[in-house]
Amino acid sequence: MGQVTIRRFEDGEIYARFEESVRGDDVFVIQPTCPPVNENLMELLVMVDALRRASAGRITAVIPYYGYARQDKKHAPREPITGRLVADLLQSAGVHRILALDLDADQIEGFFNIPVDHLRALPLFAAYLAEKALPPAVVVAPDDGAVKIAYRLAERLRLPLSVVFQRRLGPDAKQTVQVVGEVEGRIPILIDRILSTGGNIASALDALIGHGARPEAYVCATHAVLAGPVAKTLDRDDVQEFAFTNSIPIPPEMRTDRIRILSAAPLLARAMRNIHLNESVSTLFT
Amino acid sequence: MGQVTIRRFEDGEIYARFEESVRGDDVFVIQPTCPPVNENLMELLVMVDALRRASAGRITAVIPYYGYARQDKKHAPREPITGRLVADLLQSAGVHRILALDLDADQIEGFFNIPVDHLRALPLFAAYLAEKALPPAVVVAPDDGAVKIAYRLAERLRLPLSVVFQRRLGPDAKQTVQVVGEVEGRIPILIDRILSTGGNIASALDALIGHGARPEAYVCATHAVLAGPVAKTLDRDDVQEFAFTNSIPIPPEMRTDRIRILSAAPLLARAMRNIHLNESVSTLFT
Amino acid sequence: MGQVTIRRFEDGEIYARFEESVRGDDVFVIQPTCPPVNENLMELLVMVDALRRASAGRITAVIPYYGYARQDKKHAPREPITGRLVADLLQSAGVHRILALDLDADQIEGFFNIPVDHLRALPLFAAYLAEKALPPAVVVAPDDGAVKIAYRLAERLRLPLSVVFQRRLGPDAKQTVQVVGEVEGRIPILIDRILSTGGNIASALDALIGHGARPEAYVCATHAVLAGPVAKTLDRDDVQEFAFTNSIPIPPEMRTDRIRILSAAPLLARAMRNIHLNESVSTLFT
Amino acid sequence: MGQVTIRRFEDGEIYARFEESVRGDDVFVIQPTCPPVNENLMELLVMVDALRRASAGRITAVIPYYGYARQDKKHAPREPITGRLVADLLQSAGVHRILALDLDADQIEGFFNIPVDHLRALPLFAAYLAEKALPPAVVVAPDDGAVKIAYRLAERLRLPLSVVFQRRLGPDAKQTVQVVGEVEGRIPILIDRILSTGGNIASALDALIGHGARPEAYVCATHAVLAGPVAKTLDRDDVQEFAFTNSIPIPPEMRTDRIRILSAAPLLARAMRNIHLNESVSTLFT
């Protein structure tokens, strides 16, 4: 664990200085680019520049939460693809490799030409849920975008899968919330990569309970972005527990009794150890 | 329309030579990287190298079908991301901009740092279907990956949307084919970006008809890759017509009566004209 | 004047979209990277990425205040050179040229390999002071770092120059504040590139008045960073007016009667016009 | 010897996956880019991309036959220089160094900025011929382009040299085939880098025999490209043996009794070993 001094000048500019020699070292800079995303990103870039100029041997940016990951494509003309821009900025500053956790789109790996080790929080959630020895349960993708991660969890827990399909069926139709798969009498386990405003989770829960699921749900998400009106969802009585990793620090006022925080630190630590020793990282998440 | 001589040496190496001065010209090289994909890609790269050395002013690669687009992420460790590799090869050879049609993933735009004009074949399919003045119909996404494109078509035609959800619901379950949305008594219009082996289309059709859809379907796909056992699907009596663009030449033996080919050439031509004149391209597909 | 929509997502990420075609245009993005410096810098980078992907013909970043300019060298081992890092980030995002105003060190131009047009606010201050028709006055460099800019002003106004030399003369000595040049009975005109905490200005004023200068000073600085305890200096009765450019917006609570704001807008506008028309920019500040 | 899975998708796209961890390894990818040259080149590029993303420590492309080497310059305006293009593609994909065998032009090393170890097959041919204990023989360059390699062989075997000079002597003249040096009564040993269509070899043989050389020639060439009408030459009775390295696999139907294949594998293996151990490679071919 190296010593680094980071402070702000009076006008808000970031200053970083490493307090001991890093010459030739295999340095891991751990910095989630969570909100305040621009401050955290710039802090990371400044540290990397200092390391590069101080002759660090190899610089791995460990980014448990990768800000701007959702801006990975253009939805309209004349938009940026900021997820790619951030990849370029990191490489331009001198990062040699990336260690990330549950990137919002797998294509983001392709935004880099340096090696990306892409860890999955799935084993954490699987272990957490396995301990619960839950009565008949069902893994639920709250949205068709979450099908892949939900399927992997179902596979680990050997549970059935359900998908809540939330779309407007045609331009003149209202939002449909349709439950695919059998949920009646089962405890629903909802899983997604990010929990932001909680809107999709809330309507999925309503639909599941409407289809007879037990009002004792578990909701898992790797990244607790927790923005806007999410408090209302975190307060629902039909959820037993929300489980997040600590990829993003959760502000104290949000930390209710229902929230469980699963530490991703051991996983990241093992990955860093293996990267340092040139041992396989992929074995960590299979 | 410039003159270019392309030939193979006796050992299969590609040779290209432009027969008239291209100095300072705004050159468009039209080359789908469809099968034989490696030959076509290399031919494109060789032409671009010749143009660059011949002082072409600006080189736009017009790639109606972008091979390797589906390899846009890693599914397993130690795989390539060939969609990105191809982007790098094109930039390395000297391409200044890309004009593409219905890339398989929108994130591929982010694999480039040069401008990408990404056209949509949707207006072609919309016009083709509008002319048919179909009796009550429904737009169908044969798969949850096709929801976005199907929704856009439904919006244009002001028709309802249905999604055929094809997944295994849990590790111990069989493949579920579930129809979301109302299809009974309606003519199904299936749409996707690529039609390759046709497996998904076939099982979607079975499910739709099982749900009472009329056995007079239309199947639309931008890119007619038509690989492996697709002939069986192309032969189904419950499909009235298959509509493809000409982004990939369809071999004569595949061209049955049921196949309609919508030319993307006018769309590409207008886009090239607007690029050349610095007029907006996005207006072409809204 | 183009239309651009900039907003924040709920988690603080920046979104930018240009509302009209910029294809082939010669675009000038005006964005001082003043505090909050990281937010403003990232906003600039995101806009540039959007422009590049939207086929803008040429992108000039107009940066009236260049944040991190003071971090242009290492003072201690294992520090960053953030002024260079920012130059790299801008080039990496796709900027083609820079238009800047009074960079803190001229060497920053050398941090770029793209053309930098480096404007000087000096003519503004010269015109402002010439109008005053001041009685016997003297131009003062409040610090040996400001000698060059003060000399140029003196030359324009045909006034004598004085330098306040502020250093510790030896490791065991106290800070010396020595006035070089004749100031007695004259109105001192202090000039520097940045006014930040105001400490140097305050001790220079004390020394000047101690040497018989008239307590009716003028203080000119291009960039009103105005950080920390600056309010006390802005309140001094021995200063008639503080003159800043509008390179950094001054918060309303700081805007006292003594503050004059000279608009750099006409200067920047002429420079942009000349850049666009390929006319000489250097003629603007001679 | 690592495990790699390479297969084609149904549309001909290449897929590669390394089956064991390559993290930090010093990887050698052995791939001649012989016909089908574009397929083989792309396969190499795809493997390199997979290795780079899998954190291989160093990637050496071992290219016993470098396709497109003959396109190393422009013969006419608006041609590509594909030999350089291929060098750029390899570097763009992430190759760190090249190990090549008898490149057609030595300048190709200059097309790379990464280190190129350029091996020579000469010692193989020298050993092969030395064993024959040939009666009075002469080394022959079948063409003025082969003089350098023929001279080196003559030097090794301490034999005299002859050059068959094949050019048109003036625009109105027929092709001249002139034998320089003494060949009468001697066994001619012809050597070149590539044997492609065999035309030059055939006319050189005719001329040599016309000058009294013994009709018991040996023909050596590093790379057996063997294109077009070469079979006729391979069948000549006045050649005792053709010797090639195995840089290019020779199709079974071409493998006549007269053909000897000298394995370059031990040479390449020693070079790879020395590269891996940071021992001199140049000592291998002196």
Next chain:
Amino acid sequence: MGQVTIRRFEDGEIYARFEESVRGDDVFVIQPTCPPVNENLMELLVMVDALRRASAGRITAVIPYYGYARQDKKHAPREPITGRLVADLLQSAGVHRILALDLDADQIEGFFNIPVDHLRALPLFAAYLAEKALPPAVVVAPDDGAVKIAYRLAERLRLPLSVVFQRRLGPDAKQTVQVVGEVEGRIPILIDRILSTGGNIASALDALIGHGARPEAYVCATHAVLAGPVAKTLDRDDVQEFAFTNSIPIPPEMRTDRIRILSAAPLLARAMRNIHLNESVSTLFT
């Protein structure tokens, strides 16, 4: 014709300043990198850097003589390929295109990725010789490296070709100087790209006269490097005239009566004009 001030500081450092605006201009910097080659090369690089920073629109380096062109490959291990290095330096300084005259190896074009217009002095020599209305003559390549250029001249003048083949025929043999082709009674016209020490020319002349050629030779070479013991060759009575271009200034003490200087300026001027107007350059030398 722009104004540029070039001078040396007292310690030999080069200083360059353009005296008028070059903003957006299409600038041609004419600088042969002839001896003193390092001074001339650095001067060119410094000028290009100044132009780039002064917003020149396009920078073409016009290099009538390209120093280090002969170091285009490695002859021994651990040598540089300085011809490539120079190409990289030029591109690194900001050159956009090259205009060169008779590069020593055509592969040097492949050392660049920017466009190279490669002019030939051949038409100058052809016109010069045509005017002479020579009695029966023969074009001679004084060396097998000069065959290609000699063939082209023969073609233009519709004269026969001869090659003087100068090699050692085997390790134990002396240098052979063999004349290929008919020279008896003819005036020999020797042509090569460079005349440096003149050794090859001298022995070729001896051999030609030994074979009955008339002792009234013409010797043509594009680049008059004229190094070491060349004076002795320039003094030979069996040469009527030596013809060089002015790609390299010839020192006055070398300018004997026998030397004719053909100006390449009109050729370069036409090429620059055509480059500027985006007209074909290849038509200039066909």
Next chain:
Amino acid sequence: MGQVTIRRFEDGEIYARFEESVRGDDVFVIQPTCPPVNENLMELLVMVDALRRASAGRITAVIPYYGYARQDKKHAPREPITGRLVADLLQSAGVHRILALDLDADQIEGFFNIPVDHLRALPLFAAYLAEKALPPAVVVAPDDGAVKIAYRLAERLRLPLSVVFQRRLGPDAKQTVQVVGEVEGRIPILIDRILSTGGNIASALDALIGHGARPEAYVCATHAVLAGPVAKTLDRDDVQEFAFTNSIPIPPEMRTDRIRILSAAPLLARAMRNIHLNESVSTLFT
């Protein structure tokens, strides 16, 4: 200490060849780019190119004197920033890191993106002066540009500091030479980074002695550029000794009795050793 052959071809081109394998080695190329600066710079670049192609493991350019360091900014429009250009040339040739001594501006470190170890000669001068056990002395900055280095020396020797302020005070004024700080009866120790023509030193000495300093000065400068009329200054009787490092070889005719040469070799050697062993370099100069 490796063997390298460096020689000139007859036309002045540089040739370099390393005589033993450098494969994988950590190579230090020691080359001050002192006059003849362009020759020395090119020699360095050529050696680096050879090393890179010979698979050197890491290439450190050890540049005790960095030519063109003073051209680190533009003083007028359309000038180069040659200090940056040289940084780019070095990186382009393949240098991995720089070891420099007392660069004229610290910002030059920011011209590189590779690590720069920037040594200070200060400890050498401090040790040299400490040994003298001087009677009451004062450290003098002969110019306001030398304040920082003079302050550091004063701090080491625990002596007071004086600054000779040499500027014109206003456009109509003559050059003022003002002595800041107490010098009467003290031995002045003048220090600067470079001693070139000696003009500033001479006028500073005059002023110091005019203020009562003892005419037994010491003059220290890291780099003995010694250009133009410097001999006159080196001859002054009021200077006891001039101390320089051996960063630049001093021509014999300049080496008077008054000149002391302090070898920087041990300092550079320790730095190289620490770089090689990945030990801290910053500890060497604190």
